[in-house]
Amino acid sequence: MRKEIVLDVWVPDLTFPGWMDRWREQGRDFERAHPGYEVNIQGKDFWTFPLQVAQAAASGQPPMVAEYHFYMGQAARDLVGPDGAPVFTSLQQAIGGRAEILGEPVVIDDLLPAFREYYCHDGDLTSMPSVGTTNLLLANKGMLRAAGVPELPQTWAEVDAVCEQIAGSRNAPAYPITWSNHGTFFQQALATQGGLLVDNDNGRSGRATTAFLASDEMLAWVEWWRRLHARGRYLHTGKIPDWAGTFRAFAEREVAIRLTSSNDVNSMVRAAHKNGFDVEVGVFPYNGDVPYVGNAVAGTSLWLAGGLDADAQDGALALIQFLHNPRNAADRHKFSGSIPITHASYRLLDDEGWFDRHPYHRVAYEHVNSYPSRALPGGGPIPVSRGALFGDFAGNQDVMTRAMGEVLARGADPLTRFTAATAEAQKLLDEYNAFAIATGFRDPGGNPNHSLAVESFSTASAGRDYSAADLEKVVQLRLNR
Template identity: 45%
Template structure:
């Protein structure tokens, strides 16, 4: 309860390290909700997951067993949040769908849980139950410099690896062509996407969707197909390796400055890429990421984050948190968040609203990401892996690929070594999780429901 007698709903959100005012639209929605529901105050605190110690600090918050009513969780930490234990000994979070309990409105706010796009709903569900609320959703896209492509006699953007490689070679053969043709950040997300495209699995038990993941495979046929193709592009001088891991900004600049013809990047960057390229006189088209044409297409993995609901809240606080979720992501709210952040409109209602406004007709580059996620076959492989230490698995993939690109390491051998390292991490995570659950079960009950002491980000 706040000092003015209002019911306080505390929320912890991930802020963006470089985008000033990134969360301002959410703060405005919180203020609007408070005005419409004068008994409630939505109080927002922030953390920076992408800072030097951000992930460790966030995991520590989960392990303390005390969190605010709503917590913003990056997709790689979904299993951590599901496994987190409260000070009372039970789960730290409760599934949102279970808390809603079939209601059609909460505090007068229409429930929108059934309106989420299918891919996002599947990713954040388990056994058919929506566990957390998709908030910021993205996927990978290919950005093509059509100015360069037309000069090479190419009028359509390739949709498979073979066609993309041929287009890269054609661009580099043109008079005054670039020294390299394509670039992307060395990041674990693109490995996941490539495996997902080919309907491959990163971990066992249906990608961690039917039971807890116990085995990881970073040397699968699908992953090695991607790594070997990537290695060939690099050896043949087609792929530009900036020399840094996860160099999203360096690869962005290489494309928008006209030094390459193709860029793999996030759908969140669609507007910045198109705008920066336009200033340089470059005509850009956004498309789905090309896939391995030798195998059937499975789908695109998503990125972003979701909102988890704390367990053990008082009924008044829980209803306030649930009502705010519905308000935050109703058609107007989800559409506004898309416009300000670049994340995909996460509900069908928001997509329809934007379409009716002519948003996609004016900015077609924002339409490609929803189209790609909508093309998923819905399988566990296409849904994406649910596994502990996923961010560390990404780091293992990055280091292995850097060794392939920079040291000439054999992909099969190097990714087999990476599998051993990742398996050790997963085994340790599962062991620690089991021990923590066992310890909590024997600990005395404690009062729960207070907000964590998380400082406001500067």
Template identity: 50%
Template sequence: MGTRTVVDVWLADLTFPDYMAPLLRLGEEFERRHPEYEIKIQSSNFRRMPQEIHEAALGGRRPAIAEYYYTATQIARDAVDQAGAPLFTPVERAVAGRTEILGEPVVTGDVIRPLREFYSHDGVLVSMPTVGTTSLLYTNKSVLDAAGVRGIPRTWAELEAACAAVGRLPGGPSHGVTWANHGIFFQQALGTQGAPMVEPDNGRTTRGTRISLAGKEMLTWVEWWRRLHAEGTYLYTGAVNDWLGTFQRFIGGQTAFRFSSCTDVRYTVAAAKDAGFDLVVSRLPYNEQVPFAGNVVAGTSLWLGAGLDPVVEEGALAFLQFVNNPRNAAEWHKISSFIPVTNAAIARLEDEGYFAEHPYHRVAPDQLHAGDGSLAASGPLMGDYGGIHDVLTTAMDDVLARGADPAERFRRAEAEAQEKLDAYNRDVAAGGPRGPHCFTVD
């Protein structure tokens, strides 16, 4: 066999146990199907990936495919090479209307609507989603039954009522509900209420320049959260971004409910079974006082390098299609609990009877498809996304742990976040993201 064409693929390791193994196997399988190509995969922690790609580009190196976490989407859009040219090119534009590439059926046109909306610009799919997630409600149904609660809460008011009933249960949980103090829940609160986090247009029609963290919808969420905490309904572990702590409290019976990512479905189902209680997974509760707009997505996507050798580009594009063909996308969902990224993958799982056997796994895609497709529900795009998340969680920690006034504290948070966004946008205007503050990922 002659010299193979190397396709450098840099993947973001989300650090779950054995996370990279299925992706490495896909690379090996693609090579067997296309022996003229070598898929050279290297991985890095998803938080470090944007800066590592930036440093490589400054040194004249670039991957053919690079994976970015969703909060780094603006960083990828702004990434440039040594000459100041864009580091990536829109995937859909490179596909150029073809139905197959190197014999691999094109799937970019079949990406589910919520993911397509997040990763598109001017109607063109810019990057290929690989991991799709959203936030769900996990319920200890055994506790609800004992408390006489009929039905799973769908709204904030219904959740409060259910928690009140649980609170009257002799020997029941010490608190009603828990969730991590993490930036995604601020996004969900704004998205479901139809409010943008950044203007104009949530950063989706043009670059976001004005942060909105102290508006009516944000303060409605923060005040509600603070009140639940003050009343003893919400359990705060006292630590920011404490996913593990909230999981342990829920499984340990200290709460009846938990908000968390759909990535926890598989783990939580197993843990609930071991703990001896019935589990229900359902849509994240929303504010019933305003029209429901939609839940935002999280996850990762694959970006195609610009200016690649044509043979390398063909191999890279073919690999992007292969990774997300219906079989592979469906298997990735079974392994990970991530949302199937294409309609064909969802249909395949339906036809196999997988969702009938595992109904928990159907909740996340159904929740996303219930959204109205608005710019608010699509989620924000902005620079220093991770830094702005840190501002939000620090402010909320001050409210919960130190009794800070929500309105005053979030006005300060808005000013702090605006400084971060301004600094990022100044760097981009001066030639692209470059300072460490530009590469914060959360």
């Protein structure tokens, strides 16, 4: 049967074995269920993905659906076409309260609140979360028990005590703990304390205009990290961020504990079993001296292009619901370790006995949904964190990780260095806002500032730490899949 409507879907190709194969297989499954549509899924270069979408938008031919990483939310909101109109439209408004589209049940009301909230603006779901992650603590169970540690630490003070026990134990590893110098951990540490990266409620109540990298919450995290390192309890590999190096240290028993993304659980458990030890999984440690305010999440989301005709828009919306139905969302979790994005997908996995066979995967879902943490009175649910939304989020993370690298490697004073980092981050934010407000995120007839602006908005520049960081994590995950 001749295909009548082509749905162009662009996603970053992370180059994992089978990554794009899986995307295209789901596209074919949708085509079989909806013979009037052809799904054209294109995997684009991870490094230059936002730039390619911007260039396509400038030519008036953006993809119908584009998958952006969470830190690109402001750039997606600011992207405009040649006519100055926003390229993307509200997913929730396009759905218009319907319960199904082309026979595909609408699942947005079943999203885990943490992810729905992250991709909402003023209560409106602007894009569909597709990959969901948070940060966790993974430990070598045998090392902890040998050191007399009966359960995983949850607070920073408990981590301090456990590290001392491990360091003093027989056959102790070289270092008790490690994690990568990456922005995701700063975000998590701030979220748990109620700290912000930028003003206006992290960019949620208005466009962010002021950067905060020397807040009390940030300095509490940095100082705790610095003390662990100074006492010889934290393994600093000397690289930014060195996902692969910290992974290797854990797999090869050089450390007992590693803080990492929930997406690493599959790889870390496989590596542990290959090397003959068991893993325990727990929550990312928090500052027990202040109230627990929220848990940070990350990942990607699917943005819907505006201006589509009714049939094309319904096809794109139906495809987005199809990709997130319980079966597909459950299988995505099995494939990538991504948190089941809906309650129904979690229940399906639970009913099938998946979590009984893989209990270490249950923690991430429970923590972002309703983990009974000791941090809260009565062990109540973790609050939803107001994740940051602002321009040049990636550049902001470059600044903080470089500052932390100097604190660890050169003994820089945290307050002095992070005050300077705030000035650096402010300059990036000012440059972003000046361009975005004046012209929108587009190429206005050969504007000489366009290439600079796109670099600020994206991960396109190979010379920037964050690009190298993400590429390195891709390589790590490829090596350990």
